[in-house]
Amino acid sequence: MEFSEQALVLKVGRFREIDAWVRLISPQRGVYTAFAFGGLKSRRRFLGCLDPLNHVNFKVRRTGHGGYHCLTEARLLDAPMRLRRDPGRLGMAVNCLKFFEAVQIGPQGAAEAYALLRDMLAALEEADAPSPLFPLLFRARMASLQGVFPVCGRCAVCGAPLGDGEAVCHVEAGRLTCSACRDENAPGVRQRLGAGALALLASGVAGDARAWAHCRPEAAAAREFSRVVDLLVRYHMGLAWERGGFVRA
Ligand SMILES: [Zn+2]
Incomplete structure (x- = not known):
């Protein structure tokens, strides 16, 4: 299942070398964690999006039974300066x-x-x-x-x-x-x-x-x-x- 929604980034952490986990809140789903595989390397796909306090439109894939959320695309909506x-x-x-x-x-x-x-x-x-x-x-x-x-x-x-x-x-x-x-x-x-x-x-x-x-x-x-x-x-x-x-x- 894939969906697209606006979310606020609460926290970002690294795991393995180039992957990130992202804690988000969206108005539909509340607080959840999603993975951004390659998120710390693939600058183009997540350009400037994976920072706390950013407001982002994410494309999210949910995998498997009771599976996890995986971010596949991101577009920055606004970020506090x-x-x-x-x-x-x-x-x-x-x-x-x-x-x-x-x-x-x-x-x-x-x-x-x-x-x-x-x-x-x-x-x-x-x-x-x-x-x-x-x-x-x-x-x-x-x-x-x-x-x-x-x-x-x-x-x-x-x-x-x-x-x-x-x-x-x-x-x-x-x-x-x-x-x-x-x-x-x-x-x-x-x-x-x-x-x-x-x-x-x-x-x-x-x-x-x-x-x-x-x-x-x-x-x-x-x-x-x-x-x-x-x-x-x-x-x-x-x-x-x-x-x-x-x-x-
Ligand atoms: Zn009284």
Whole structure:
């Protein structure tokens, strides 16, 4: 069986002398690995395509019963330029990709995840000075796609709109309440969120990566937001950022 599809290159590795394996995500198939036989030698067939973060149209052959994917042709659609030259931007993109891989999206979430990764790369490529909070906003969006993020905008107990005042995130319960509905006696971790942090949370969940790149919050709001994302991701997804990678918490 042979098919042709657009995919984003996540990782490339070498095996044997001139062959490569390529980790890809496509909107139809999600994340999979394919082989590019002769990929490191046949410059003409895969010209400039086999690099991480490239957006490529691949022709793929699937061989045998339960067989493997084999790349037979590639055409480069676009590749980030600024992002590759700027360690700050690249670091943020790599952080987002590491989180994405740690989450392990199934085929059902593939189209959304693919669109999010493409938006993430485009926003980091285009913005003049991407906000340092960008990777955390990306994590908030991924977590909300996985259904493990609180509903933003209103109190989970009384339904009052949140936004102008302050709110409390109950981490284990995964919900936000207004400060009047906070239960002082309930066990568990709570994090206070002011209006600035609530706006960041809402922006993360909304998923507009270009808006993330431009956000310039006050330091206190950034701190509250960062802390609540770390706590929620750690508790509900079992992931924590340590020594340059995500580990099972
Ligand atoms: Zn309330």
